Amino acid sequence: MKSGRGTIGRLSDPRFLTSATDVSQLGACHAEVALVGRSNVGKSSLLNALTGQAQLARVSRTPGRTRLINVFVTGPDRWIVDLPGYGYASGPRAESDAWGAMIEGYLLGRPTLRAVFVLVDAEVGPTRLDLQMIDWLRRVRMPLRVAATKADQVKPGRQAARRREVAAALGLGPDAVAWISSRKGSGLPELRNELAALLELR
Ligand code: GDP
Numbered sequence: 507m508k509s510g511r512g513t514i515g516r517l518s519d520p521r522f523l524t525s526a527t528d529v530s531q532l533g534a535c536h537a538e539v540a541l542v543g544r545s546n547v548g549k550s551s552l553l554n555a556l557t558g559q560a561q562l563a564r565v566s567r568t569p570g571r572t573r574l575i576n577v578f579v580t581g582p583d584r585w586i587v588d589l590p591g592y593g594y595a596s597g598p599r600a601e602s603d604a605w606g607a608m609i610e611g612y613l614l615g616r617p618t619l620r621a622v623f624v625l626v627d628a629e630v631g632p633t634r635l636d637l638q639m640i641d642w643l644r645r646v647r648m649p650l651r652v653a654a655t656k657a658d659q660v661k662p663g664r665q666a667a668r669r670r671e672v673a674a675a676l677g678l679g680p681d682a683v684a685w686i687s688s689r690k691g692s693g694l695p696e697l698r699n700e701l702a703a704l705l706e707l708r
Contacts, residue, residue, distance in 0.1 A: 517698060518707065520557040520580040527574055527608060529615040537705045538577075538585035538618050542609075543625030544635055545591035548655035548688055552625065553578070553588060555688035556698055573605065575612055584705040587612070587619075592635050613648060620704040621649040628654035628668060628685065632675050640676060651700070652676055653684035657692060 526532050543549050553562050562578055576588040589609055613622065624640055626632045632640070643650045652673075660668045666680070673683045684700070686693030702708070 517557050517580040517586070517701060517705075520559055520562060520578050520586070522562060523577040523579040523585070525574040525576050529575075529608075529611040532575070532577065532612075532616070534583075535579075535585045535618050536583035537620050538587050538616060539620055539701055539704050540587040540589055540613070540622045541625060542589040542622060542639060543591060543655075544633060547591065547625045547627055549588065549591060549625055551688040552653075552655060552686065553586070555691065555694055556701070557586075575608065581705060581707045584707055585618075586701070592639070613643070614646065619648070621651055623651045623653050623684075625653050625655050626672065627659075628657040628672060629659045631672050637676075651684065652678065652682065653686055653693075653697065655686060655688065657685050658687040658690045 524532070541549055541553065554560050557578070557580065573590045575590070578586045578588065580586055589612065590605065592605075613619070622643055624636065624643070626636045640650065640652070654669070654672050657665070665685075669680045669683060669685050673680045676683070684693055684697055686697055688694070
């Protein structure tokens with residue numbers, strides 16, 4: 507991922523805005539990006555690390571909220587939307603109709619949605635459910651970005667090769683996969699800049 511867009515810096519003053527079970531409950535915003543991935547991929551940790559606010563991810567993990575659309579606001583009408591993890595359910599429609607309808611409704615129902623970040627585990631690689639989600643997003647022509655999480659779990663000598671493998675499994679070049687570790691902080695400045703640019707936070 508390219509850096510060097512200047513010092514867009516941190517995602518400013520992020521806070522929890524609302525939870526929703528249906529896209530119709532969400533109001534308008536200027537721009538939003540969504541995060542999606544299977545349960546345990548490191549989505550909450552990433553949200554934490556990106557914003558520097560531990561309580562944000564805690565909100566998403568609150569019992570009762572883990573299966574909701576959780577909205578965080580990070581600038582004037584700029585949203586980061588945390589979609590419920592799949593795993594107990596799968597890509598849109600496949601396993602749980604209610605879950606699939608909720609996610610699909612959100613993804614298809616937001617003209618302000620700039621891109622979806624699909625998180626995959628760097629060591630595990632894309633799972634069947636990740637591939638289903640990515641295929642579906644491609645089919646509906648939703649701009650998507652793949653971010654490989656927990657990159658610190660890949661042995662130092664295998665980092666470059668593993669990034670190539672993960673990317674190739676998705677038909678992408680290695681630079682098209684953001685390579686991040688919430689634990690070590692690697693890849694986060696670039697990801698923050700990318701989110702800020704998508705949200706027009708300058
Ligand atoms: P979520 O279910 O997708 O929200 O995943 P969590 O953020 O709760 O993380 C799941 C597990 O992965 C937890 O045990 C985290 O500590 C761990 N984890 C998350 N990010 C990283 C990372 O960057 N590196 C490592 N080694 N572990 C991580």
